[in-house]
Amino acid sequence: MPATGLAIGAIACAAGFALVALAVARGWCRAIDERLLAAMPPLVPATRLDSAMHDFSALGGDTVRLIYLLAGTAGLVVAGAWRAAVLFFVVSLASRLVVVLLKRIVRRERPPAHAHGVPTFSSSFPSGHGLMAMVMLLIGAELMTAGAPAALRALLLALAGALSVAIGIARIYLRVHWPSDVLAAWLGGGAWVLAALFVYRQLG
Secondary structure, three states: OOHHHHHHHHHHHHHHHHHHHHHHHHOOOHHHHHHHHHOOOOOOOOOHHHHHHHHHHHHOOHHHHHHHHHHHHHHHHHOOOHHHHHHHHHHHHHHHHHHHHHHHHHOOOOOOHHHOOOOOOOOOOOOHHHHHHHHHHHHHHHHHOOOOOHHHHHHHHHHHHHHHHHHHHHHHHOOOOOHHHHHHHHHHHHHHHHHHHHHHHHHO
């Protein structure tokens, strides 16, 4: 994507994130969130759907992200892509810090605790799983496929995006996030990735 496209995309995603954040802060999306959450399939333990959603949720968790961060950074270093390795590592950690700060600032309550499909340890907005998955998977796919055929790069980016979406949907299905938490995470993650790639290309 041209640098101009990256900049425009980052601004658009950031504006979308700000709009969702404002709607959450003012309570404008509460009724819609409740309706969408109520429309999700019921939590039925030990079913194939329940197992799949737990698996997708775990892929966005801290343990898997740490393994991916270390493996991805090491792989880029071994390949001699030092700048890409630094970008991947710094952007991933910085996005985690942003998530922590946003959660502490907004302090949104999660959906009713009795409905949760997995344990939770922090506030609801934004979805850390959703935002971090979007950032790490997309920027990782972009940096780790540099020099690969265009068709392969497009395929891996599409798969990374689809997996990010699946992780976010799993968090809603498991009732640990409101839909607007996940939408904001996708928009915020997209803005983060596009802005980071824009800066990376400008400095390159």
